[in-house]
Amino acid sequence: MKYTPKHFEENVNVEKTSPLREFFLLLFGVIGALIVLYMALGMVAGFVAARLPVSTEERLFGFFDEKFLISEKKPNASQIELQKLLDRLTALTPQKRYEEYNAILICGDEVNAAALPGGNIIIYEGLLKQAESENEIALVLAHELGHFSNRDHLRGLGRILALFALSAVVTGSSSSVTEYLGSMTVGAEMRFSQKQEYAADDYGFELVSKLYGGSAGTSDFFDRASSKDSKNPLVLFFRTHPASKKRADRIKKRITDEKIPQIEKTPAPAALKNPDCK
Amino acid sequence: MILTNLENVPGKKTVEHFGLVSGSTVRAKHIGKDIAAGLKNIVGGELRGYTELLQEARHESVGRMMKEAERMGANAVVNIRFATSSVTQGASELFIYGTAVRVE
Amino acid sequence: MESLINLGVFVFLLALGYLAGHAAERKHYASIIAREKETLNLPAVTIRHVEDEEMVESAWLVSGSVCVGLDYFKMVLANLRKIFGGRVGAYETLVDRARREATLRMKKQAAGADIVLNTRYETSSIGQNAGGKNAVGAVEVLAYGTAVVYKK
Numbered sequence: 329m330k331y332t333p334k335h336f337e338e339n340v341n342v343e344k345t346s347p348l349r350e351f352f353l354l355l356f357g358v359i360g361a362l363i364v365l366y367m368a369l370g371m372v373a374g375f376v377a378a379r380l381p382v383s384t385e386e387r388l389f390g391f392f393d394e395k396f397l398i399s400e401k402k403p404n405a406s407q408i409e410l411q412k413l414l415d416r417l418t419a420l421t422p423q424k425r426y427e428e429y430n431a432i433l434i435c436g437d438e439v440n441a442a443a444l445p446g447g448n449i450i451i452y453e454g455l456l457k458q459a460e461s462e463n464e465i466a467l468v469l470a471h472e473l474g475h476f477s478n479r480d481h482l483r484g485l486g487r488i489l490a491l492f493a494l495s496a497v498v499t500g501s502s503s504s505v506t507e508y509l510g511s512m513t514v515g516a517e518m519r520f521s522q523k524q525e526y527a528a529d530d531y532g533f534e535l536v537s538k539l540y541g542g543s544a545g546t547s548d549f550f551d552r553a554s555s556k557d558s559k560n561p562l563v564l565f566f567r568t569h570p571a572s573k574k575r576a577d578r579i580k581k582r583i584t585d586e587k588i589p590q591i592e593k594t595p596a597p598a599a600l601k602n603p604d605c606k
Numbered sequence: 607m608i609l610t611n612l613e614n615v616p617g618k619k620t621v622e623h624f625g626l627v628s629g630s631t632v633r634a635k636h637i638g639k640d641i642a643a644g645l646k647n648i649v650g651g652e653l654r655g656y657t658e659l660l661q662e663a664r665h666e667s668v669g670r671m672m673k674e675a676e677r678m679g680a681n682a683v684v685n686i687r688f689a690t691s692s693v694t695q696g697a698s699e700l701f702i703y704g705t706a707v708r709v710e
Numbered sequence: 711m712e713s714l715i716n717l718g719v720f721v722f723l724l725a726l727g728y729l730a731g732h733a734a735e736r737k738h739y740a741s742i743i744a745r746e747k748e749t750l751n752l753p754a755v756t757i758r759h760v761e762d763e764e765m766v767e768s769a770w771l772v773s774g775s776v777c778v779g780l781d782y783f784k785m786v787l788a789n790l791r792k793i794f795g796g797r798v799g800a801y802e803t804l805v806d807r808a809r810r811e812a813t814l815r816m817k818k819q820a821a822g823a824d825i826v827l828n829t830r831y832e833t834s835s836i837g838q839n840a841g842g843k844n845a846v847g848a849v850e851v852l853a854y855g856t857a858v859v860y861k862k
Contacts, residue, residue: 329707329761330622331825333750334678337743340670341630341806343799347787348728350799354790613757625753626829628809632802634788636795666797685756691833693801693849696792701805701833705755 366494373486377479382425385482386446405599407433410451413462413600414469420538425476431469433603441468443475445482456603461593464549465600467536474531480524522574529575533582542591543583607672608682608709615682618709624678628703629671632693633663640696656698660690663700671702680706723782731781735803742810749817754826754855767861772826773854774815778808780848805833805849812853820857829855 414431418424426447437454444450449472451465459465475481537543582588595601614620635643639655646653675683686704693699760766780788784800791798809831820826832852 329620331753332622332624332679333753334624335747335750336674336677339806340674341628342802343797345799347732347784347800351783351787351790354787354794358790358793613759623753623755623757626755626813630802630805630809632798632805634792634795634798637793639795640792685758687756687830689831689833691835691849693798693805693835694788694792697788697798697801699801699805699833701809701831703756703829703831705757 362494366491369490369494370483370486373490374483377482377486380479380482386426404604406456406603407431409597409599410456410465413466414449417466417470417473417535417539420535421473421477423477429473429476441472443472443481445485447476449473453603456596456600459596459600460548462596462600463536463540463593465596466539467532467549469532470535470539471528471532473535474528475524477531478524478527480528483524525575526578529579530582533579537588540591540594542589607675607680609668609672609686609704610682610684611686611704612684614684615707615709618682620682620684620707621710622708624675624680624706624708626703627671627674627678627680627683627706628701629667629669629674630699630701631663631666631670632697632699633659633666634697635659659698660700663698664688664702667700667702671704675706678706680708682707682709724786725783727782727784727786731783734781735807738807738811742807742814745814746810749814752817752820752823752826754813754817754820754829754853756829758828760825760827760858760860765860767859769827769856769858771854772816772819772823772857773852774812774817774819775850775852776808776811776815777848777850778804778811780804801849805851808833808849808851809853812851816853816855820855822859823857824860826855826857829853 410431410433414429418429429447429449432448432450433456434450434452436452437457438452439454439458441449441451441455449469451468455468456465459468583590608615608618610616635655635658639659643653643655671683671686683704684707686702689701689703691699691701780800784804788798788800791800812831813829816826816829830853832854834850835848
């Protein structure tokens with residue numbers, strides 16, 4: 329049996345492809361697929377949120393509320409004043425979703441507020457310090473009540489849960505990617521879409537006008553908050569509530585169009601002007 | 607191309623050989639099939655996704671080996687051996703090798 | 711901040727893995743091809759019998775083994791590929807290099823022989839959690855056969 333040596337440089341066992349090209353194709357594929365999946369889950373979360381009965385919501389998030397929120401609520405003058413203001417607003421709400429609404433003062437210079445499940449509104453000390461009148465605080469509270477009324481707070485949370493679930497499946501629950509996403513997105517996801525903000529603005533504005541019988545400085549608040557001056561701490565509030573300039577213009581247009589009377593501002597009670605969160 | 611796992615091609619005379627030829631491939635199934643296989647593992651039975659994976663891999667590596675033998679000028683590959691290994695979870699490697707020969 | 715550092719480390723390892731891994735692979739292939747040409751006259755076959763037993767002067771067992779590891783870039787690439795399925799190119803070069811290197815090492819032991827008969831390969835993945843999710847990603851190949859010298 330004769331042996332004929334043959335050698336070929338070309339290799340049949342290895343596909344000739346550029347690994348870099350493959351890498352980027354796959355990477356974009358993964359990112360694209362995740363975005364699609366996330367959006368789909370977000371839609372499902374929104375769908376469920378809008379139909380979730382309040383009793384179920386309270387059962388789902390009750391533990392969280394008791395553990396983190398109620399313990400934050402200290403019986404001091406500022407807290408009581410804040411709750412009183414909220415109660416005055418909720419007394420005017422057309423339909424109550426929750427039996428009771430809680431306003432919780434949180435220590436910290438952040439100028440922010442948020443609507444959490446179970447009818448809880450957290451409001452930062454920093455925001456109270458920035459407010460120039462009671463009307464402005466009422467507007468913030470009423471705005472958050474608007475989010476409750478539209479169930480926005482559950483949609484956001486639904487998306488966060490969806491994102492965590494996705495990330496945990498893809499990268500493992502304790503991976504740094506999940507942590508990274510967590511730290512990045514919890515803040516971002518508490519933001520609502522422009523449409524949701526407009527709706528909450530309208531709701532809040534109507535409620536405050538009803539309470540005081542006029543616009544009383546509410547447009548001032550929007551003006552100050554939407555000023556381009558990044559040193560203005562109020563801008564931060566609007567940073568988590570996007571598209572501020574447009575929103576300010578919308579409210580001002582409503583004030584002129586609907587001829588809402590400009591009335592005297594109500595000064596904020598001392599306990600709210602100099603909040604005590606100890 | 608005649609493929610056998612015998613020493614020769616029965617009924618034919620081997621006149622020339624070209625040394626070893628091999629074909630190999632590493633393939634994976636998409637994540638959905640992995641999950642399905644994981645679920646199927648609870649009740650046992652054939653994991654169709656992975657059977658398919660092995661069949662595809664075998665088909666491809668045999669094809670590669672034949673391509674190699676063809677360009678050497680062989681018309682048969684004898685004493686073929688298959689070897690499988692899992693280089694990593696979820697991916698299967700199939701390696702096939704034999705001796706490229708010319709028979710008459 | 712910590713997560714940013716993690717991301718930075720990841721990208722750095724990826725780039726390092728790609729550059730170093732790519733260079734090492736090209737060098738290895740160049741060396742494999744050069745040595746294959748040198749040993750071209752010593753065939754390794756899977757056939758088990760010699761045509762004429764009288765012809766054989768001596769025979770001995772030869773083997774060659776190698777363990778080749780995966781670079782970080784290819785590991786990530788393979789993991790991405792596993793999501794979509796299909797051919798895992800990153801591992802193909804790895805096993806191909808390992809097989810050819812093992813064959814060459816076997817042939818080195820068979821220096822002076824005329825042919826290597828009954829060549830067989832064994833492949834295994836070794837390393838931490840071999841085959842597992844966080845496996846190192848290395849492949850070990852053992853090639854063995856019987857070297858035969860014919861009477862002149």
